[in-house]
Amino acid sequence: MGLATFKGGIHPYEGKELSENKPIQELLPKGDLVFPMSQHIGAPAKPLVQKGDSVLAGQKIGEAGGFISANVICSVSGKVKAVEPRLMVNGQMVMSVVVENDGLYETIPHFGExxxxxxxxxxxxxxxxxxxxxxxxxxxxxxxxxxxxxxxxxxxxxxxxxxxxxxxxxxxxxxxxxxxxxxxxxxxxxxxxxxxxxxxxxxxxxxxxxxxxxxxxxxxxxxxxxxxxxxxxxxxxxxxxxxxxxxxxxxxxxxxxxxxxxxxxxxxxxxxxxxxxxxQKPLIRKIITVTGDAIANPQNFKVRLGTNYQELIEAAGGFKTEPEKVISGGPMMGQALFSLDLPVSKTSSALTCFTKDMVAAQAPTACIRCGRCVAACPSHLIPPMMMKAALKNDCEAFEKVNGMECMECGSCTYVCPARRPLTQAFKDLRRQVAANRRKKA
Amino acid sequence: MERLLHVSSSPHVRDTVTTNNIMYDVLIAMIPAAAFGVYQFGLNSLLVIILTMAACVLSEYIYEKAMKRPITIADGSALVTGMILALNMPPEIPVWIPMLGGVFAIIVVKQLYGGLGQNFMNPALAARCFLLLSFSGLMNNFTASGIGFDSVSGATPLAMIRSGESVDLAALVIGRIPGTIGEVSVIALLIGAVYMLVKKVISPRIPLIYIGTVAVFLFLFGGFDPYYVLCEVCSGGLIFGAFFMATDYVTSPITPKGQVVFGILLGLLTGIFRLWGASPEGVSYAIILSNLCVPMIERVTLPKAFGKEGKKA
CATH class of the missing domain: 3.40.50.11540 (NADH-ubiquinone oxidoreductase 51kDa subunit)
Incomplete structure (x- = not known):
């Protein structure tokens, strides 16, 4: 028997050699920390603090807003500077607690015991x-x-x-x-x-x-x-x-x-x-890989939640060449950023910075039905049929060809020789179908 | 940040294979067969190949220019169509015939239906069938004076088998036989086929099932004679058709199961045409008829999504 695996999938360039031998370094924040109340799936948390309150590392500053929701914990000690909407990685403005770090890292009682x-x-x-x-x-x-x-x-x-x-x-x-x-x-x-x-x-x-x-x-x-x-x-x-x-x-x-x-x-x-x-340590830190061919010194950092992305880039030596894209996450499923003024959240995993050589935009051409996407799809779907439905914005046809089984992994788009934006179209239509279902329910 | 970052939806990295790479790989794979054809049949073959490809590219350019569409001749697909069509021509054909075929393939079969990826028949084969019906005399004249295939001995091996004559299998495999420019040498074709398989341009699924079905069919209905089956498999463009034309992405099913069905259908049609048809050849017609069935085949062979097996879709 071979190694455990699944049918389909791809073998993209791994690029792990950049940072795999770099031990995790603890990175302490310099600037303000931002704690969005929605860093999870489900209802946003409700802020428990107000401007001017003193907070400790490990203190709960956001209360879960329902059963499917999660608390938000402060990662440093300091003063609440503001409770206001701030930009998140996904482009949304989310109510956030902004904390001014006093640099003392005082913790709640029993922390670390x-x-x-x-x-x-x-x-x-x-x-x-x-x-x-x-x-x-x-x-x-x-x-x-x-x-x-x-x-x-x-x-x-x-x-x-x-x-x-x-x-x-x-x-x-x-x-x-x-x-x-x-x-x-x-x-x-x-x-x-x-x-x-x-x-x-x-x-x-x-x-x-x-x-x-x-x-x-x-x-x-x-x-x-x-x-x-x-x-x-x-x-x-x-x-x-x-x-x-x-x-x-x-x-x-x-x-x-x-x-x-x-x-x-x-x-x-x-x-x-x-x-x-x-x-007795609540979730206040995250391991983040800062990597890519545009980064001077790729690293793995242990950072406090809420730390600004810009500080991570600086700690990794900054950009050695001009980046074309900075991605929160990896190259297959990560989110391209238009601004680096964002906080590390619970779902951040990496900052991947690529030069133009790696991620230059390529114009899509006609589908030649080569079937590479079909072979790559881990959900055994037929992406060209889904694409046909997506181009017509036809939710019904999209569901008929099992479009909702797509996991948006991007494998089809990776292999497509015609550079077609398959995953992007599928994401759009999947959101639409899901919204329609909610409306009916 | 002095400059705005580029933003787009994931995935952000791409494989290196492009449509152009694939088309040029197919062209490279046809070079051994083309070279053998030119070597064996002489200069007219070279002229046919060059001018047919030129006719295809030019008609694509003119059509797209006239229709104010983006010019796509650089993608190599018109070159591939031209090459396949040329290799399907008898060696001494007047060059204007394949050139006319090239125009037909590109304008009528490909561009009128929307260009690359939209045609429902293999353009080169549809053009060949158009020429076969229009100029049957010239298209079926396999005289090749250069190597002594005159109008009498210029019968193709398939015609000879049908009339009960024996054929030399070794000559078939090497290609010392009359036939179209590119179909004669099994060895040269297989070199190209292996190249495409190694480069993962094609999957072996369709060609192997196609050839296998033909072999089984002819064995069962042709008198249980393995030597006869072998001669049939190695002649009449079956190898050429199976690896280079039946595998055309656009006109073959995209569903894995559909490809199996397609291969079997091709094999059955070819077997029927060869045994009982009006002409001893059957590959071209089998392929374009099967092309027409592709949408239906795909509809009934849609795979079950992962985790949905054994349940109603």
Whole structure:
């Protein structure tokens, strides 16, 4: 049997050599910190502080605004400068708490004190995770306490830790595997204590042999935990691809992983769970890779949430050549930025800065029906048929050719020899169909 | 920031393969067969190849200019059409015939339906069939004085097989036989086919199923004679058609299962035409008839999306 994987996918240039051997550096913020009240999927949080209030690192400054929502935690000590709408990575203006950093990093009581998770009840653990403001740090930002509260917890038989890191250029998860592997295993053990019937599997792509070795050593005496080597292929770390590769189960767009007995959490999320439960540290930091061919000195940073992107670029030596594009995230699914005056949020994972050589815009030409997109699609779709529907803005036809099963991974667009903007069109139409469905409901 | 950053939707990186690369790879893959044709049949073949390609490119240019559309001749698709059409011509054909065919292929079959990617029949083959019907005498004259195929011995191997004569398999494989410029040498064609397979320009799915179906069909209905089947497979442009024309992206199904159906359909039609048709050849007609079925094939072979297998779509 070959390595665990899925059908379809692509092999883009990995670019990880730029930063994979750079140890994580702690970066302390200089300027003001911005905490948007909506850094997750679900209802925005409600600000708990007002202008002029003093705040501490680890203090809750935003209260979850519903069941599917998450708290927002302040990452430094200082004074609240303003509560006002600020620009987010996705281009929206979101109500945010702006904190002036006093540089003292005073924390709330008990911050960083060790705690034995075995002495806690399941209810208490879930509540700690909720209070800590933890969401899916792989990019989706789904509140983790909701994920860990499925309808029937006895039906969950797999806890999958997503260490695929299939997105090119990103190395933050890899560095965590090398530098804090015991926290990954520790966090997984906390999750496993919530699910009596589950087994933990850490899935890692085989382009990270060091990470695999490190974790394998750590779990060799853990009966409930296993490390699984995955074939290096994009989008191996997509939730559906990962579940299929490890368990052989298939999840479609109308299902949750829990429907297939799985809960999937990213490596950094698991580490954050460990920090919150075992070290009493709520989610106030994020590992960010600053990389790309336009960056002077690519690095992996441990940064406080709310830090300005501009500070990260400066800490990585600034631009060595003029960037054409700066992407929040990786080159396959990241968001191109028009401004760097943005805060690090819970779903930030990288700043990838490319020169024109890498990302020059290319004019689309006619589809020649070569079928490369069909071979690449991990959801087994026919992108040209979806594109035909998308160009006519025909939601019905789009759904008929299974357009809603698209996971927007970008593989089709990557391989398209005619440079057609497939993923972009699919994103648009998928939003429309989803909006129409909500209207009907 | 002094300068605005470029913003667009993800993904931000692209593979290096472009439409132009693909078209030029197909052209490169046809060079061995073309070179062998010119070597064997002489200078008129070279003239046919060059002028047919020129006619295709020129008619595309003139049409697009006249219609005020962007000029797309640099993408190489007209060159490919011209090359395929030229390689489908008898060696001593007067050059104006393939040139007329080139104009027909580009203007009528390709551009009138919307240009690259929109035609529902392979332009080169549709033009060949147009020429076969219009100039059947000239199009079926495989005299090649250069190597001693006169009007008597100029019968193609397929015609010989049909009239009960024996053919030399070795000559078939090398290509020392009368036929169109590009279809004769199995070896030269396979070199090109391997090039396209290695470069991942084509998938082996359609050609292998096509050739396999023809072989099985002729074995079952042609008298259970393996030698006969082998001669049939190596002649009459089947190898050329299977690897270079049936695999045309635009006019073959895009769904994986559809490609299987398409290959089988091609094989059945070719077998029927060869055994019972009016002419001993059948590849060209089989391909353009199957081209017409592609939309229907695709409709019934739409794959189930990941995770939706075994459920109603």
């Amino acid at each position: 060790e705690r034995d998770y075995r002495a806690l009840s399941k209810e208490e653990i879930r509540n700690i995770i909720k209070e800590a403001g933890i969401v899916g740090l792989g990019g989706a930002g789904f509140p983790t306490h909701v994920k860990l509260t499925p309808k029937d917890e006895n039906k969950i038989d797999y806890i999958l830790v997503n260490g695929a890191e299939c997105e090119p250029y990103l190395t933050s998860d890899y560095r965590l595997m090398l530098e804090e592997p015991e926290k990954i295993v520790g966090g997984l053990k906390v999750i496993l204590s919530l699910f009596d019937n589950a087994k933990g599997v850490i899935g890692i792509e085989n382009n990270k042999p060091e990470g695999i070795k490190k974790l394998q050593e750590l779990v060799k005496d853990e009966p409930r935990i296993e490390v699984r080597e995955l074939l290096t292929k994009y989008p191996q770390g997509g939730e559906r691809s990962l579940i299929y590769a490890i368990t052989g189960r298939k999840v479609n767009s109308s299902m949750l992983p829990a429907d297939a007995g799985c809960i999937v959490d990213n490596v950094d999320t698991v580490v954050s769970i460990y920090n919150a439960v075992c070290l």
